[in-house]
Amino acid sequence: MKLSVTSETGLLKSVIVHTPGKEVSLVNPELKDELLFDDIIFESDARKEHLEMLKIFKAAMPADGEIHEITDLFGQALDTEDARGYFIEKLITRMPEENLKAIEQNLLALSGGELLRFVIDGATPSIPNFNMHPTPNLLFTRDLAAVVNESILLSRPAKKARVREAVLMETLIKFHPLFADIKEKTIKISDQESIEGGDVLVASDKVVLIGMSERTSFSGLMNATEGLLQQGVEHVLAVDIPKQRSSMHLDTIFTFASENECVAFPPAITVRSNNVVALRSQNGSIISESKPSLKTALEELLDRDLTFINCGGNQRTNQFREQWTDGANVFAIAPGIIVGYERNTNTFNELKEHGYQLMNQYEFIEEYHDTPFDPTGKKIAISFLGHELCRGRGGARCMTMPIARES
Ligand SMILES: NC(=O)NCCC[C@H](N)C(=O)O
Numbered sequence: 001m002k003l004s005v006t007s008e009t010g011l012l013k014s015v016i017v018h019t020p021g022k023e024v025s026l027v028n029p030e031l032k033d034e035l036l037f038d039d040i041i042f043e044s045d046a047r048k049e050h051l052e053m054l055k056i057f058k059a060a061m062p063a064d065g066e067i068h069e070i071t072d073l074f075g076q077a078l079d080t081e082d083a084r085g086y087f088i089e090k091l092i093t094r095m096p097e098e099n100l101k102a103i104e105q106n107l108l109a110l111s112g113g114e115l116l117r118f119v120i121d122g123a124t125p126s127i128p129n130f131n132m133h134p135t136p137n138l139l140f141t142r143d144l145a146a147v148v149n150e151s152i153l154l155s156r157p158a159k160k161a162r163v164r165e166a167v168l169m170e171t172l173i174k175f176h177p178l179f180a181d182i183k184e185k186t187i188k189i190s191d192q193e194s195i196e197g198g199d200v201l202v203a204s205d206k207v208v209l210i211g212m213s214e215r216t217s218f219s220g221l222m223n224a225t226e227g228l229l230q231q232g233v234e235h236v237l238a239v240d241i242p243k244q245r246s247s248m249h250l251d252t253i254f255t256f257a258s259e260n261e262c263v264a265f266p267p268a269i270t271v272r273s274n275n276v277v278a279l280r281s282q283n284g285s286i287i288s289e290s291k292p293s294l295k296t297a298l299e300e301l302l303d304r305d306l307t308f309i310n311c312g313g314n315q316r317t318n319q320f321r322e323q324w325t326d327g328a329n330v331f332a333i334a335p336g337i338i339v340g341y342e343r344n345t346n347t348f349n350e351l352k353e354h355g356y357q358l359m360n361q362y363e364f365i366e367e368y369h370d371t372p373f374d375p376t377g378k379k380i381a382i383s384f385l386g387h388e389l390c391r392g393r394g395g396a397r398c399m400t401m402p403i404a405r406e407s
Contacts, residue, residue, distance in 0.1 A: 001013060001014050001064075001066060001404050002150075002181065002404065003147055003150065003152075003178075003179070003181065003182045003403045003404050004147070004149060004150050004404055004405070004407065005146075005147040005148060005149070005202055005402055005403065005404065005405050006149055006202065006204065006205035006405065006407045007202055007203070007204055007205075007256075007259070007405060007407070008201055008202055008203065008255070008256035008332055009256050009257070009258055009259060009332040009334065009335040009336075009405075010334075010335070010405035010406040010407060011061075011062065011333070011334045011335075011375065011405060011406035012057065012060075012061055012065065012332075012333045012334065012402055012404075012405055013061070013062065013064075013065055013066070013404040013405060013406060014065065014066040014067075014068070014402070014403045014404035015057065015066070015067055015068070015400050015401065015402045015403065016068045016069075016070050016073065016141050016400075016401040016402075016403060017050075017054065017067060017068070017069060017070065017141055017399060017400055017401070018069065018070045018071060018138045018139050018141050018399075019047055019050045019051060019054070019069060020041075020043060020046045020047055020050060020136070020138075020139045020389075021043070021047070021071070021120070022043065022121055023120050023121050023122075023134040023135055023136050023138065024041050024043050024046060024134075024136045024139070024392075025043045026121060026122065026133075026134035026136070027040055027041070027134065027136050028040065031133060034133070034161060035133060035134070035136055035137070035161050036137055036159060036161050036162070036392075036393070037136060037137075037391065037392050037393070038391055038392075038393050039391040040391075041136075041388045041389070041391045041392060042388050045387070045388045046139075046388035046389055049384070049385050049386050049387070049388055049389050050139075050389060050399070052361055052384055052385065053339065053361075053384050053386075053396065053399070054067055055361070055365050055369070056333075056339055056361050056364055056365060056382055056384060057333060057339075058369075059364060059365050059367075059368040059369045059373060060333040060334065060337060060364075060368065060373045060375070061333065063372070066404075068178070068403075070138065070141055070144075070168075070172075070401075071116065071120070071138075073172055073176055073178065074116050074168055074171075074172060075112055075113055075116055076176060077112075077171055077172045077175040077176040078112030078113075078115055078116055078171070078175075079112050080175065082175070083112075083171060083174075083175040084107075084108065084110075084112060084115055085108065086171060086174065086175070087115070087167065087168070087171040088100070088104065088107045088108060088115075090167045090170065090171065091107075091119070091164070091167055092104065094163055094166075094167055095163055095164070095167075097160075098132055103127055103130055106126070106127045106130075107127070109126075110124065110126055110127075114126055119135070119164055119168065120134065120135050120138060120164075121134050122134045122135070133161070135161070135162075135164050135165055136392065137161060137162055137165065137392065138165055139389070139392055139394070139399060140198070140392065140394045140398040140399055141399065141400065141401040142197045142198050142251070142394075142397060142398045142399065142400060142401050143155055143157070143162065143165070143196040143197040143198045143249070143398065144165050144166060144168075144169040144197055144401060145169050145173070145197055145401065146197045146200040146202070146401075147182070147401075147402065147403045147404075148187075148200070148202050148208055148228060148231065148233065149202075149205050149231055149232050149233065150181075150182060150185060150231070151182065151185035151186070151187055151227070151228070151231040152173060152179070152182050152183075152185065152186050152187065153186075153187040153195070153197075153200060153224055153227065153228065154166070154169060154170055154173065154186055154187065154188050154189075155169070155195055155196045155197050156188075156189050156191075156193060156194050156195055156196075156220060157194060157196055157215070158194035158196065158214065158215040158216070158217070159215070162196070173186055178403075185231060187224060187227030187228065187231070188227075189219075189220050189223040189224055189227075190223065192219075193217050193219045193220035193223060194215060194216060194217045194220045195210070195215075195216045195217070195220040195221065195224050196213075196215040196216060196249060197249075197401065198211075198215070198248070198249025198250065198251045198252065198394075198397075198398055199211035199212075199213050199215060199216040199249045199250045199251070200224075200250075201250060201251060201254070201255070201256065203237075203256070203298060203301075203302060204302055205232065205233075205407070206232075206233060206234040206235060206301070207233070207234065207235045207236075207237065207298070207301045207302060208228055208233050208235075208236050208237070209236075209237045209239055209250060209254075209294075209298075210224060210225065210236055210237070210238055210239070210250070211239050211241050211249055211250025211251075212238055212239065212240045212241065213241050213243060213247065213248060213249055213250060214243040214244060214245070214248050215248055215249060216249075221236075221238055222279075222286070224236075225238075225279050225286060226286065229279075229280070229281040229286070234280060235278050235279065235280050235301050236278075236279045236280075237276055237277070237278055237279075237291070237294070237297055237298070237301070238276065238277045238278075238279060238288075239254075239275065239276050239294055240275040240276070240277075241253060241268055241269075241275075242268055245393075246323065246324055247265070247268055247323070248393070249398075251328075251329055251397050251398065252265075252323070252326065252328060252329055252393075252394075252395075252398075253265035253268045253269055253311070253323060253328050254269050254294070254328060255328060255329055255330050255331070255332075255397050256332060257309065257330055257332060257336065257338045257351070257356075257381075258332070258335045258336040258338075258379065259304070259335050260304055260305060260306050260307060261306070261307045261308075261309060261336075261354065262306060262307070262308050262309065263308075263309050263310075263311050263327070263328050263330050263338075263347065263351075264294075264308040264309065264310065264311060264328060265311045265312070265319060265323040265327075265328045266310050266311070266312075266319055267316070267319065267320070268323075269294055269308065270295075270308050270310070272293065272294070273292055273293050274290060274291075274292060274293075275293070275294070276290070276291040276292075276293065276294050276297045277289065277290055277291065278290075278291055278297055278301070295308055307354065309347075309350050309351060309354050310347075310350050311323050311327040311328035311344070311347050311350075312327055312344070312346045312347055312350075313346035313347065313349060313350045314350075315346070318346040319346075322343075322344040322346055322347050325341060325343055325344060325390045325395075326340070326341055326344070326386075326390055326393075326394060326395025326396070326398070327340065327341070327344035327346070327347035327395075328347070329394065329395030329396060329397045329398055330381075330395070330396060330397060331395075331396035331397040331399075331400050333375075334375035335375065336356075336375065336378060336379040336380070337375045337378060337379075337380050337382070338351075338356075338380075338381050338382065338396075339381075339382045339383075339384060339396045340381065340382075340383060340384075340395060340396055341383070341384065341385075341386040341389075341390055341395055341396070342360065342361075342383035342384060342385050342386070343386070343387065343390070344383075348381055348383060351381040352381070354379075355379050356379045356380060356381040357378070357379060357380045357381070358380075358381050358383065359380055359381070359382050359383075360382070360383050360384070361382060361383065361384040361385070364380070364382045384396075
């Protein structure tokens with residue numbers, strides 16, 4: 001399948017996910033903050049919730065749609081000695097504090113599968129007496145990279161806890177045949193900077209949003225912008241957002257539901273002004289222009305009206321509560337067909353007010369698991385249970401990396 005993403009909402013054709021495994025059971029309360037989790041999560045229920053989310057995708061995606069488990073892809077990519085050598089070398093340089101150099105020969109002797117488990121769990125019986133922390137955030141595949149048009153922007157995480165995921169992703173793009181046609185168009189930023197996929201939103205083939213968050217540095221944003229402008233993007237909107245845990249990426253406070261509707265957390269998006277700068281290329285330089293608000297900037301550049309739907313409804317307390325549990329982090333399977341955590345009831349009511357039919361996961365799967373789903377003309381907000389998943393501080397958009405959508 002040709003990899004290409006030209007919007008946040010085009011019909012989903014191929015997506016990369018990670019159903020959580022043993023690594024989440026290795027997070028203990030003392031480690032949770034360092035590992036960017038707000039609680040410890042129960043692996044078995046988290047897995048069930050995640051697999052149920054995938055059933056919704058399967059029911060809604062076209063018959064030839066693909067859902068890739070990222071660990072399967074990593075396993076395939078690490079099948080060759082070449083790929084393992086590259087990966088180990090990158091790990092050694094990107095994680096100097098772990099002193100992996102000392103066990104380099106042991107790592108080179110591992111099979112692809114063992115190496116992968118070592119990197120995800122932080123330990124393997126084949127190398128006794130050597131432990132690292134696990135990588136529980138692999139669940140949030142969104143943050144590893146972003147396909148934009150026919151290029152791929154590789155993340156450089158701001159947090160140490162996520163560095164291994166980025167090295168895995170870099171190896172995957174370089175060695176897995178899935179990325180063969182796109183890998184020459186990999187956009188990379190340099191070592192001292194950071195950008196994470198959750199900050200990158202593809203509003204159209206010409207307009208991309210990048211959050212200036214606690215995770216994306218200014219120079220990371222500028223270098224990513226330079227790369228994107230060379231790949232056919234005409235405008236990058238740099239969106240300044242609060243640098244704090246609850247809104248660590250732009251997509252925790254703002255997502256697209258359809259071509260002309262977005263879900264927005266009012267305190268950090270709707271009521272903010274002068275927090276957006278439009279960047280474009282002119283005679284080889286990047287030109288910036290301040291915009292009065294995200295809404296006006298998007299409407300101008302996309303040349304259509306947009307409705308911002310309030311995450312949490314109209315009451316401030318509900319807005320904050322539901323943003324915390326990823327009410328604003330909806331994921332579009334098709335234009336107007338979105339999924340989000342069931343617990344964000346005020347957000348769902350607000351979507352209903354805007355003409356969305358509300359369905360829970362069971363209703364949707366029952367109706368469409370063996371009947372082809374045609375999204376044309378429909379607006380459906382599908383809720384699913386995510387009481388364990390949301391403790392990792394991410395929602396449906398965070399848990400998905402679309403690599404192919406219909407244009
Ligand atoms: N795009 C996203 O907002 N992803 C959620 C990331 C949550 C993860 N625990 C983190 O703090 O990095």
